[in-house]
Amino acid sequence: MHCNGSCKKYKATSTSVDGGRYELGQKRCPECELFINWEGLWCPCCGRLLRTKPRAKRVRNRKNTSFN
Numbered sequence: 001m002h003c004n005g006s007c008k009k010y011k012a013t014s015t016s017v018d019g020g021r022y023e024l025g026q027k028r029c030p031e032c033e034l035f036i037n038w039e040g041l042w043c044p045c046c047g048r049l050l051r052t053k054p055r056a057k058r059v060r061n062r063k064n065t066s067f068n
Contacts, residue, residue, distance in 0.1 A: 007045030010036040
């Protein structure tokens with residue numbers, strides 16, 4: 001499947017809040033290559049599984065320590 005552009009209406013805006021986009025509830029689509037505000041697990045545009053947690057170890061560690 002490929003991006004058909006309908007995900008642009010769900011595009012999330014970047015914020016300067018410490019903690020990152022995932023903590024704000026934003027999800028990333030690897031196919032469309034953007035963060036979106038969407039409640040489901042699958043991209044509304046291309047049907048790919050959305051990423052809900054960071055891949056970078058540095059960011060994951062920061063997220064885990066913020067809960068303690």
